[in-house]
Amino acid sequence: MITVGVYGRIGSGKTEVTRIFAENGAAVISADQIGKDVVENDPYVLETLVKAFGIGILDSDGKLNRRATGRIAFSSPENRARLDSIVHPPLLRELRAQIDGYRKSGDFSIVVVDAALILNWGLESELDVLVCVTAQRQTVIDRLVKGGLSNDEINERLDAQIATDIQAASADFVIENDGSLDELRRNAKRVFEQIRTRENTV
Numbered sequence: 001m002i003t004v005g006v007y008g009r010i011g012s013g014k015t016e017v018t019r020i021f022a023e024n025g026a027a028v029i030s031a032d033q034i035g036k037d038v039v040e041n042d043p044y045v046l047e048t049l050v051k052a053f054g055i056g057i058l059d060s061d062g063k064l065n066r067r068a069t070g071r072i073a074f075s076s077p078e079n080r081a082r083l084d085s086i087v088h089p090p091l092l093r094e095l096r097a098q099i100d101g102y103r104k105s106g107d108f109s110i111v112v113v114d115a116a117l118i119l120n121w122g123l124e125s126e127l128d129v130l131v132c133v134t135a136q137r138q139t140v141i142d143r144l145v146k147g148g149l150s151n152d153e154i155n156e157r158l159d160a161q162i163a164t165d166i167q168a169a170s171a172d173f174v175i176e177n178d179g180s181l182d183e184l185r186r187n188a189k190r191v192f193e194q195i196r197t198r199e200n201t202v
Contacts, residue, residue, distance in 0.1 A: 031115035
């Protein structure tokens with residue numbers, strides 16, 4: 001089984017690349033989805049977040065308001081570190097458990113981990129192939145504005161992430177995503193086919 005880490009800065013299009021890989025037969029593990037599940041299903045995590053950041057991070061039905069939490073977390077390095085220290089340990093335990101589950105089942109020859117923070121977490125040594133998805137900063141900003149984020153929110157998130165050139169330098173493959181969706185699909189499929197040729201060498 002080949003494990004593939006797909007990462008990139010917010011708005012780069014990494015999740016779209018992951019979706020294309022899935023269409024071509026890969027299993028997908030989404031770190032973002034695991035993070036949501038951890039907060040929703042582990043009362044201790046949600047309680048700890050409320051203690052750290054206040055009741056204002058909850059919506060009217062008592063569930064985590066991700067945008068409000070993001071605003072607070074990205075407002076300072078200290079807040080972000082506090083959020084990460086609460087959510088990331090259980091998230092990583094579940095992520096590794098899912099990888100192990102796929103490895104034991106043998107149902108898929110390629111398993112993709114969709115996670116923006118692969119390098120931050122030091123997961124690169126645990127994955128066979130790294131794919132970095134990049135886009136120019138203005139392209140990213142334009143996409144995220146359409147998604148409803150303010151310029152301040154976008155810049156806070158971008159400034160908190162590892163620079164694109166550093167991310168790309170760690171990758172086995174770099175997919176540039178400044179063009180059309182058709183271009184992205186072609187490039188992603190080409191990379192996926194190259195990864196597939198490694199099946200018998202990993």
